[in-house]
Amino acid sequence: MKSPTRFDKKRLRFDHVIHQFFGGSAVVAVVVLALITVFLFREGAGFFPQNLQNLRIYRLAGLEYVDFMRSEVEAHTAINRALQALRLKQLTELLAEKKNDTAAANAALAAFDQFASDFDSSVQDLRGLTSDLNDTVTAIKEKAKVREDVLQQRQFLLDAGKKADADKLVVTDINFEQEVAPVRATFPAFQQANLAFRAKLESLLASAPALPVPSSEPQFEKVQAGIRAYIATFPETERKLKRWNQFAPVPWYKSITSFLFGTEWITNSFWQDWYGVLPLLTGSLLVAFIAMIIAVPLGVAAAIYVSELAGAAEQKLIKPYLEFISAIPSVVIGFFGIEVLGDRLRDLTHWHALSWISFFPISERLNAFTAGSLLALMAIPTIFSLAEDALNSVPKAFREASYALGATQVQTIFRVLLPSSISGVISAILLGFGRVIGETMVVLLCAGNRIAIPDLSVGAFFQPVHTMTGIVAQEMGEVVRDSIHYRALFMVGLLLFVLSLCINWLAQAAVRRFKLSIG
Numbered sequence: 001m002k003s004p005t006r007f008d009k010k011r012l013r014f015d016h017v018i019h020q021f022f023g024g025s026a027v028v029a030v031v032v033l034a035l036i037t038v039f040l041f042r043e044g045a046g047f048f049p050q051n052l053q054n055l056r057i058y059r060l061a062g063l064e065y066v067d068f069m070r071s072e073v074e075a076h077t078a079i080n081r082a083l084q085a086l087r088l089k090q091l092t093e094l095l096a097e098k099k100n101d102t103a104a105a106n107a108a109l110a111a112f113d114q115f116a117s118d119f120d121s122s123v124q125d126l127r128g129l130t131s132d133l134n135d136t137v138t139a140i141k142e143k144a145k146v147r148e149d150v151l152q153q154r155q156f157l158l159d160a161g162k163k164a165d166a167d168k169l170v171v172t173d174i175n176f177e178q179e180v181a182p183v184r185a186t187f188p189a190f191q192q193a194n195l196a197f198r199a200k201l202e203s204l205l206a207s208a209p210a211l212p213v214p215s216s217e218p219q220f221e222k223v224q225a226g227i228r229a230y231i232a233t234f235p236e237t238e239r240k241l242k243r244w245n246q247f248a249p250v251p252w253y254k255s256i257t258s259f260l261f262g263t264e265w266i267t268n269s270f271w272q273d274w275y276g277v278l279p280l281l282t283g284s285l286l287v288a289f290i291a292m293i294i295a296v297p298l299g300v301a302a303a304i305y306v307s308e309l310a311g312a313a314e315q316k317l318i319k320p321y322l323e324f325i326s327a328i329p330s331v332v333i334g335f336f337g338i339e340v341l342g343d344r345l346r347d348l349t350h351w352h353a354l355s356w357i358s359f360f361p362i363s364e365r366l367n368a369f370t371a372g373s374l375l376a377l378m379a380i381p382t383i384f385s386l387a388e389d390a391l392n393s394v395p396k397a398f399r400e401a402s403y404a405l406g407a408t409q410v411q412t413i414f415r416v417l418l419p420s421s422i423s424g425v426i427s428a429i430l431l432g433f434g435r436v437i438g439e440t441m442v443v444l445l446c447a448g449n450r451i452a453i454p455d456l457s458v459g460a461f462f463q464p465v466h467t468m469t470g471i472v473a474q475e476m477g478e479v480v481r482d483s484i485h486y487r488a489l490f491m492v493g494l495l496l497f498v499l500s501l502c503i504n505w506l507a508q509a510a511v512r513r514f515k516l517s518i519g
Contacts, residue, residue, distance in 0.1 A: 040497060044490035051275060051484060052255035053148070059250060061141040062180040063272050066133045068240045069190060072197075073130055075230055076123045082223050083116045085363065090213040092361050096352045111209035119227075122200040125193045133183055138270060140179045147172060180246055187241055194234050201231055219358060259491065265451045265466075267475065267485050275488040277495060279453045283368070283465030284496075286454060287443055290372025290461060291379055291436045296429055298376070299383030303428075306384075307391040308413055319388075326381040334445035337374045342366050342446065345373075349462070359459030364448055369461045371447035375439055379432040386431060390424020391417055434500065440469040449474070468496050 058064055087109065094105035106113075150171050157166035205224055211217055262276020302322060306315055342365035348354070349361040394417050402412040418425065448464020451471075455463065472489050479486040 037497070040490055040494040044487050044494050046482070047259070047275075047484060047487035047491050048255045050487065051259065052250065052252060054273065054484060055254055055258065056250045057141060057144045057148075058272055059248065060176045060180075060246060061144055062137040062176075062183045062246070063141060065180070065183060065241065065244050065246075066130065066137050067272075068237055068244070069126070069130045069133070072194075072234070072237055073123060073127050075233070079223065079226055079230060080116075080120055082226065083119065086216060086219055086223060087112065087116065088363060089219070089355075089361065090211065090216050092350055093213050093215070093352070093355055108212040112211060115204065115207075115209055118204055119201075122197060122204070126190075126197050129186065129189060129193055133186060134271065136183055137180070140174075140176070141272075143172075143174055143179075144176075147174060177246065190241070191238060194238065198231055198234060201227060215355065259488075263453055265471065267488075273484070275484070275491075277468070277492055279451050280466055280468045280471055280492065281495070282453050283447065283451075284437060284443075284467040284469070286368050286460060286465055287372045287375060287447060287467060288433060288436045290369055291375035292429070292433060294373060294376035295379040295383055295432055295436075299380045299428070299432065300387050300425060302380070302384045303387035303391060304413060304418075307388050308409070308417065322381050322384050324381075325377060330378065330439060330441040331445075333374050333378065334442045337370050337442065337446035338366065341373065342370045345370060357459075359462065362459070362462045364462070364464050366446050366448040366464060367462050368447060368454065368465045371443045371465075372461075374442050374446055375436045378439065378442070379435050382435050383428045383432040386428030387421075387425050390421040390428065393424065394420045430504065433503065437496075437500065438469060440473045443467045444470045444473055468492050 090109060090112070091105055094108055095102070098104045150169055154166045154169045154171065157163070157169075205227060208220075208224060211220055259275055259277055261278055262274055263278050264274040264276045265280060266272070266274045302318070306318055310318065346362055346365040349357075354360050398416050398420055399412060402416045407415065447467060447470065449466045449470065450464035451466045454460035454465060472492055475485070476489055479489065
């Protein structure tokens with residue numbers, strides 16, 4: 001057997017080096033991914049025990065009891081917002097009819113304004129009672145918090161072997177039943193306030209005015225129906241107060257379900273902190289959905305045109321300009337959304353020709369649609385570049401065979417090229433989605449940052465939302481390390497991480513199934 005030459009030995013050594021380099025890089029990537037996963041789990045794992053204790057104190061201190069009453073006040077506030085939105089819609093139409101005569105428009109709305117004002121003031125007695133109870137139960141909660149802090153400090157000293165110092169700390173017991181008794185004693189007063197409140201609302205409904213803008217009558221009828229449904233909840237609130245058990249155990253899984261399905265994210269509150277990720281998840285998915293609805297057709301269509309239909313001059317013009325978009329800093333795109341796009345979209349909804357849309361005009365210039373449109377702009381270059389590469393990688397023989405069978409250019413594109421490159425196109429869409437779902441600056445600047453699940457009945461696309469990435473960027477710099485808030489943000493990051501992995505897995509499964517179906 002012929003021995004390797006000197007050149008062959010050098011080439012073997014070089015190949016070995018290349019093999020080791022890329023193999024080592026792959027190992028490093030896997031190790032880094034594993035470390036990130038472990039870090040997220042380690043920092044976020046303590047959230048659930050802390051949240052469980054948070055929920056138990058919420059019940060023991062009586063905050064849950066008072067929240068039953070507060071829910072009526074908050075529901076009243078939501079209806080009041082709907083009345084204000086209805087007034088804005090009428091004012092816009094009246095100004096158009098009366099040639100921007102503000103005085104005449106406001107005069108026409110006088111009866112409606114009186115109705116809205118009476119509705120706003122009807123809840124004052126109930127709000128006053130609830131406000132008085134707030135001070136009582138928050139004082140009880142503060143006592144419980146001080147006690148928990150002393151217990152933690154004592155345990156820390158014991159773990160450090162400083163028993164003498166730990167014994168000096170005084171742990172004050174709290175009789176929660178005795179502390180909350182005065183709060184429960186206000187139930188008859190609440191019943192009386194509720195009875196008077198109901199009478200006021202029914203009187204208002206009986207004297208509801210006719211609107212000066214007939215096209216707004218259906219929306220006003222919906223508001224009135226909402227008030228009737230609101231009144232119907234009063235007996236259930238009273239039943240909840242009667243049945244409330246201060247010492248009912250809070251099950252361990254409540255800490256998990258309140259995080260995954262909770263509809264409130266409230267931190268550093270004098271009242272109660274809530275860490276429900278559902279509005280953040282909904283906001284992220286809504287913005288991403290809007291972005292992908294815009295970006296996928298435009299990105300894939302641009303890739304098809306440049307790859308199959310455009311001439312050489314058009315390719316030289318289109319490709320650099322599309323790819324240049326990806327070089328624009330996201331903060332610059334965010335400023336464009338604040339200063340230009342948001343205002344223009346809001347002005348567009350004030351056009352009289354669009355007044356037939358029930359939720360137009362919109363009052364918020366920063367909302368899910370504004371953020372989604374900008375994210376689509378950022379995702380298009382990614383989708384375009386990768387989809388074009390996928391189309392160009394289809395063997396030339398496929399095109400020639402299709403044309404030889406008499407297929408047109410359009411038939412060749414949609415019957416041959418797209419199916420053959422579907423794996424690459426799906427990967428392009430997936431990476432575009434990853435760019436969208438992981439973007440922070442644009443959504444932080446342009447999504448409106450309202451932590452609430454959008455109301456699907458009033459134009460969810462044009463409502464302000466908050467996202468998972470936005471909340472982490474906004475709050476991480478202000479939290480105390482190892483606090484429940486700190487760990488909650490890590491749980492949000494972990495959920496985003498798991499969501500990305502699931503989307504990747506589903507995409508790969510779809511590609512495999514498609515390959516099997518055409519194999």
